[in-house]
Amino acid sequence: MRDRASKKKLLVGALRHYAGETLFDRIGRAVCRAECVPRKELYESWEVARRVRRRLTGQRIVDLACGHGLVAQIMAILDDRATEVVGVDRKLPQSVKKVAASMAETWPHLASRVRFVQSKIERFELRADDLIVSAHACGKLTDIVLERAAEVGAQVAVLPCCSCHRHLDRGGLDGWLDGDMAIDVVRALRLRERGYEVWTQTIPEEITPKNRLLFGRPAAAPAVSD
Ligand SMILES: C[S@@+](CC[C@H](N)C(=O)[O-])C[C@H]1O[C@@H](n2cnc3c(N)ncnc32)[C@H](O)[C@@H]1O
Numbered sequence: 555m556r557d558r559a560s561k562k563k564l565l566v567g568a569l570r571h572y573a574g575e576t577l578f579d580r581i582g583r584a585v586c587r588a589e590c591v592p593r594k595e596l597y598e599s600w601e602v603a604r605r606v607r608r609r610l611t612g613q614r615i616v617d618l619a620c621g622h623g624l625v626a627q628i629m630a631i632l633d634d635r636a637t638e639v640v641g642v643d644r645k646l647p648q649s650v651k652k653v654a655a656s657m658a659e660t661w662p663h664l665a666s667r668v669r670f671v672q673s674k675i676e677r678f679e680l681r682a683d684d685l686i687v688s689a690h691a692c693g694k695l696t697d698i699v700l701e702r703a704a705e706v707g708a709q710v711a712v713l714p715c716c717s718c719h720r721h722l723d724r725g726g727l728d729g730w731l732d733g734d735m736a737i738d739v740v741r742a743l744r745l746r747e748r749g750y751e752v753w754t755q756t757i758p759e760e761i762t763p764k765n766r767l768l769f770g771r772p773a774a775a776p777a778v779s780d
Contacts, residue, residue: 558761560593568593580660581628588656590649591622594761601757602689602713602767603628609753609769610709611778612685615639618675618699619691622649623668627657629687630668636685641670642678675699684708690715690764694722700741700770704748707772713757714738715764738766745770 556571564586572582578600585596603625613636617626620641630639641650650670658665671678675698680686686708688699696714703710714737725743727736746752750770757765771777 556593558594558597558758562593563589564591564593564596565589577631581631581657584656584660585624585653587659588649588652590652591624595622595624597761598689598713598757599624599628601761602687602711603632605755605757605767606685606687606711606769607632609778610685610711610771611635612709613637613683614681615685615687616678616680617641618678618686618688618702619643619695620646620650620670621690622647622653623670624653625687625689626668626670627653627664630664631657631661639668641668642673642675643670644672644674646670646672675702680706680708682707686710687712689713690762692716697722697741700745703770704745704750707749707774709769709771709775710745710750711767711769712741713764713767714741734764735766738768742768749773 566586569583569586572579582596585591615629615636620626620643623641626639626641680702686703690713691699692715696712699712722737723740724733724736725740727739742752749772751773753769755767757767759765
């Protein structure tokens, strides 16, 4: 098995590793052709998107702090129930366009279904029927994502990132739990207090140690059906 945590960019030379006909292989080939995404990000985005697809849905999918936008692209492939997918980042990197162009070669409908907006999360208008996804929004940014989702009562899934402990709420639990874990437990409980049904999962640790996935659905929202 190749090192799935590698931060080396996937280039066309790696196409041979994604030679099969599975959906993941096809996505892998598109990412290799884009030549701008670290290998780790392919696996991370895939593991997050497919788990979110199983649990949550929305009229619109919004990937906050989207970076290269791969989570948004994969969500758009996996979830045809949403009418559009929007990636939001305060500074969209060049890789957004490269990934989008490469994905659209294989899935032409993505060009009209996925769009990207350069905006701070704090300013982007969210709606109750959105499904909000955010992978590795650093530190306090994950809390802003959860807060913004709860303000409008939208379904939400986050994969929290690095946590600078001094500033984030550990809820007094860090005598029992490691600091990052305490912060994530507080996040989950806070979401429950806001009237959300909450689930927790992990993606494989060999891809990233920041692997806790937190899902929240307002109690009134309908459960997922195909
Ligand atoms: C660690 S990257 C994660 C990118 C992507 N979600 C991923 O999984 O690879 C964090 C991203 O958050 C963005 N960001 C930081 N503060 C932001 C803010 N206030 N509003 C929107 N995006 C922000 C950065 O520009 C960066 O692209």
